[in-house]
Amino acid sequence: MGEHILLRHRDIPDIDKLDVYIQHGGYEAFKKVVTTMTPGQVIDEVKASGLRGRGGAGFPTGVKWSFLTKDSFPRYVTVNSDESEPGTFKDRELMEKNPHQFLEGVMITAYAARANVAYNYMRGEFWDIAVKILGPILADLRQRGILGKNLFGTDYSLDIFNHLGAGAYICGEETALLESIEGKLGQPRLRPPFPADKGLYNKPTVVNNTETLSNVTYIMQHSAAKFRENGTEKSPGTKVFCLSGHVNKPGNYELPLGVTLRTLIYEHGGGLPGDKKPKAVMLAGASSTVLATTDDILDMALDYESVAAKGAMLGSASVIVMDETVDAAWLTLKTTRFFKHESCGKCTPCREGTYWMLNVLERVNKNEAMKADVDLLNTVANQIQNKCLCPLGEFAIAPVLSSIKTFRADFDAHTKDGAKKPAPAAKPSAAKPPPKKDPASVGD
């Protein structure tokens, strides 16, 4: 793919400047939508495009918009720019380098949702984007009459506000995000009711990812059909893949959905350093099922259905590549420590379970555990499954369960009764003999 869509700034210098953006047809889609289309027509066009949510769940965007409770106003649009998943760094580039395309997408979405206010919720670490980039741009847009009251002579009014979070992974969950905007503790709400019915301030609300809304601009600039020229039937469009880990050229790559993992790693990422063999890959950042990089997986098409068929999730397409030197026990310690730290504490299984898993994993990694502890870890992870209030708990166990399943030997190697020790010394130690293990209680 020669030309970028979402990462258009790589082809057109200074597209982050309003005048340059306008020279390239900027905000015409928004004007066209506001002056010539009904909100329903916009929703229909986005539905026709088959655009799916880029934040992780892959839910059809147009369909989501059509769920807004009828005749209930005011409505809100909130953009999920929390980008808190480890290994994800696409939204930052989109907002930093191609901000107008993103904001135009937000505006079109707001019009489609018949909302007059939109909030862009960013993680606290994005303060520089809010203060140095988006803030001044929004001020500019208001001055130019692209935001404000009675836009383009119609009775439609819109304003957009940036909102900074305070550094919590959970605020990337849509209802926790809404709580956070409302000034409350970032904890997820019960669903149902869904935001489309009772969202921000209990009003119908659209919550979409930054990248999703950047796509909306392209769809409305051109057409749903044009958008569908990339990607697959069920996963149309391009996707920004965040490639990181053991690759020679980590970074964001905008590729059509359906590209194979092998192409991504070797053709675009330049392969692994030192020509090492890949061992495993995580496709959705820290909250991924860890997949062993068999040929089957390397040749897997990266779209929502193909990945799901392998028992994993494409998620935000944050591809972390690990070479053969990576220890799965160490990897799960890292992810579990993260999720334990980020568990909001609202529901019991996640709050207590991540804490428990971390304790066991620390023992394993300190070589102080037995094989039975690895079994216990597996049990605790299973015990969390399907009991949590929000997906965070499920995210936390995905790398643990899949690593134990696929790379059990990595864990056992840390255990006292599973490590391949050098041949015992000729003379037994004078200390206490090791306790005799009941074979029935030992896992494996």
Add this chain to the structure above:
Amino acid sequence: MTDLITLKIDDVEVQVPKGTLVVDAAKRINNDIPVFCYHPKLDPVGMCRMCLVEVGRPQRDRATGQLLTDEQGNPKIAYGAKLDTACTLPVEPGMHIRTSTADVTAARKDVVEFILTSHPLDCPICDKGGECPLQNLTMRHGPGTSRFIFGEKIHLDKRVPLGTPDNALIYLDRERCIQCARCTRFSDEIAGDHVIGFYERGRKLEIVTFSEPGFDSKFSGNTTDICPVGALTTADFRFQARPWELRNSASICTHCPVGCNLHLNTRRSGLSGKFEIKRVMPRQNEQVNEIWICDKGRFGHHYISSPDRLLSPMIRKNGQLQDATWDEVLDQVAAKLKNAGGSVLGLAGGRLSNEDLFSLNKLIIGFGGHTALASRLGGGDLIQKVGLGVGSNFGTMGKGTTIVVIASDLEEEAPVWWLRVKQAAERGATLIAANGRPTKLDRYAKQKVRYAYGDEVNALDGLASAVEKADNLVIMYGGEGLDLAGSTALAQACANLLISTKHVGKPNNGLVAVWERANDQGAWDMGLRPMSEAMSKPAVMIVAAADPAGDAVSMPKADFTVVTELFLTATAKEADVVLPAQTFAERDGTLTSGERRVQRYYPSVLPLGQCRADWQIFQQIGERAGQGKAKAGAALVFADIARTVPQYAGLSYQSLAKVEKQLPDVGGLDLYYGGTAFENTAGLGVQYATSADRGEAVSTATPTVPAKPEGMVAVPTTLLYDRGTTFYRSYVMHPRIPMPFVEINSADAAKLNIIDGETIMLSVNGTEVKAAARVDGRAPEGAVLVPQSLGMTMLEKASAASVRKA
């Protein structure tokens, strides 16, 4: 009333109103789905995950929408892939719930095990031990052993005052907290005090308070009842007793006219061998206090065991009060009464029971004398005619009901009424708050009415159009700034409005007086009236449970004064005979609440010293004075009341003790479900019928409105936490009782060059008061608010005053 929905829970069919949650539906058929975070009085949050159940729904044909059936013709049920929380799930027709399958049993065990991984094993020293939902549910559902390594347990602070160590009423044990958010939700949803909340996240999540003083809520103690573990304890009760050592006695709160149902928990002291009250707990009465009580009721019991209590009768000899025998004093009082020639006055306070007041009235009237109630609020006779209709319940008021509250700061005067009025407003009732100044009730009011003190009747008349469209109308009036004449006029105006709009004699309609004392209504019913014109100089005066000298209100001087009291009050110090009375906790009796609910309380501790019940004292004096044999028990006095007082006809101690099943099901063995509020097994009381309820004609009358004070006025206001004779003995509450202060408007303060906190001199009726001034925006311009019973002079009513900088 609403649509019923039929569903099956473990194959048992149950019918419940639409909107019922599965957990509550199961409760109806005694299927106890375990919960920690869920509470039937709070909105569900689904946090603890203890109530997971299997949920099946009838399958439908996708094309036709028809229900699918199996070979037997039963509907096909599709069960979800995951378990669902029964506490967040409203019932649906045809739903099938499974609560005892292997998956559900395993899920319960799993969740308990998770909770216990970071819960300390300090049950042997935990106040909740023995009545702890977590303990009970662990026994029933938990794993026998833990797979969590003890050394990996998290350790957190165990003694965190919610406030400062000096003023905290509630202590938090962070380790024990299972983050169920019942306390924070109670404060937010029920009490409306947004003063505690969660801080941090994950296992570090902790309850913090962000008010000054800490946990600044009049209902804070309730959080310790609904806390499902020992994380929240009261400063008063922590480490005082184990729950299984406590005996329960049903009682009624005597601090205000709401009449909250209580349980007094007593324990025999190892040192004295006597029973002592260890704590006061709410007793469920959905029509009165539901399962809540205020902190005054909860912590204000220490006077009962105060070392300052009067223990022996005393008689004045050689100018000194000296201990005497009952025979001696009773004979002397009887003799004085006989020789008084009808110049006898009985003055009583509304703290006393119906039996006390009836006996006093009978005694005094028997000698041709007069009785009076120590109160400046009028209108008790109107309440008997057009009071809140029988069957009224603040808990059922909502859309269509208009509630007018006038001349009362309800939160300070009757906190649980405030709570229930607030909730009615949140359910959609139209609340109109009328006062001379802002009160906390304004937050929930659809309409706020401000008037100049003295203009209450005009303000009320101005509401006629606002209440026109109400289906139901309740008017609650207080006596803020009013004396007897003013409050009587206001009561009449309220009654007129109710009568003219035909809002009398029906449930959820009628008049409520926010009385100063718990049994003021009972006193009216027993025939006592507030003193309108003082008897010039009675020969004999009996003062019971009133302290006019201490309150510095005008009191007739008698030749011979008898005082029955708990403490040596200022009035008692001047008396010729002082008789030691029992508190309500030492005897039985009845009180009539502001809603005219006659309720029984029962003895819980043995009487101190030689104390006798007031009714007993009056009956015995009567016997010695030749009025007939003294009644031997309160029940017999009540039988006399039922014979004599028309409204009480047909009532008996038996009828007052009747109970029926109350929803939600809390208390008793279900403590894990609703917390440690107590099941009511001792009586719900009976609301007596008003004249309007009985279908008698009621008519309006023109109120006689006294003249309005001119210029700057000093207005007496009520504070819940004051220096009242009984309440002040609860030292735990002292940090919450303010130093004497007055409130002044910022404009007035600016004119006088006074800033917040400065001392001012206030002169009213020729007396000068020195107090710190608060310039906090509550006092209207031209008025100085003077909280009563803080140690400053008492004011009868809003009076002309002058203020200067001290």
